[in-house]
Ligand code: NAD
């Protein structure tokens with residue numbers, strides 16, 4: 393099969409990981425890049441040797457014949473860019489958070505369905521190899537039927553220096569980080585029927601909430617707790633590890649700090665190290681996230697080749713995004729929120 397021709401829109405902080413990822417993946421390459429900031433265009437263009445550079449997305453679509461576009465801008469531009477791709481019948485990857493509102497996200501999915509264009513949300517945490525290892529234990533039936541989960545992300549890592557916009561938005565941790573953790577809960581325990589949420593702002597220098605605690609009922613009958621904090625100083629900073637506890641009818645799974653996986657089943661306990669590999673271009677502590685970028689981008693190339701719907705498609709992500717909206721609604725009202733009302 394001929395190599396897929398992709399373009400990257402948005403050459404900021406995180407896009408560099410995506411560019412490294414594309415360089416590692418057979419079957420696709422980035423032939424053009426776009427950013428409205430000339431400095432970012434030059435930095436990324438020079439670093440990755442991309443000569444075709446555009447300051448404007450419409451000019452990119454006009455000037456290039458593309459098999460896909462990888463949108464790595466922040467949420468306010470996502471809807472316009474995805475709709476532009478759909479109109480031109482160009483399959484699109486869109487970074488999380490999918491959109492500023494659920495209504496925007498729904499419109500983006502609709503536009504792509506109507507134009508027959510594949511759409512994947514770059515919802516990459518579930519693609520981290522330690523998370524995939526947890527899912528594989530569940531799939532092998534080693535702990536029986538899961539009835540409880542705790543998916544936890546607690547840290548005091550300074551995310552604001554690399555991503556200053558995170559300090560200024562009315563919404564912070566649920567929209568930015570919780571979205572991944574809620575998605576992992578769905579990935580491991582299935583879709584959610586009800587969510588109850590509480591939030592707090594501990595760091596008074598930022599505008600949004602930096603702590604969120606959520607309790608969810610899954611359609612499977614399981615219950616989960618998803619807790620996120622960027623206000624938790626710990627002896628050893630765990631960023632960006634997601635810690636997991638799953639209890640099932642026949643055993644338990646614990647993914648502990650340091651990527652230690654403990655599975656207790658009918659035949660005893662097995663402890664293993666599920667540390668993600670440190671890719672040649674990656675740097676600690678981000679290597680966990682960086683590895684998952686390669687995994688999700690490979691999945692995209694496979695899906696375009698086979699015609700399969702991506703696991704983290706736009707349509708699937710509506711259910712994760714609805715959890716974000718529901719969590720904010722529930723935190724404001726202090727009432728449980730039923731997901732059917734939003735989907
Ligand atoms: P950033 O602000 O550093 O980069 C965004 C870039 O997009 C900027 O260079 C900006 O000039 C450009 N841009 C914005 N609108 C544009 C438009 N309409 N046309 C062309 N260029 C445009 O942001 P970032 O920190 O790289 O984050 C980008 C996205 O990645 C965010 O949605 C963020 O949540 C997400 N992110 C994801 C992960 C992850 O693990 N999945 C980690 C960090 C950030």
Ligand code: 89Y
Nearest residue numbers: 551555568569572632681
């Ligand atoms: O933007 C966030 C993400 O998606 O992963 C971690 C992060 O960079 C900061 O919370």
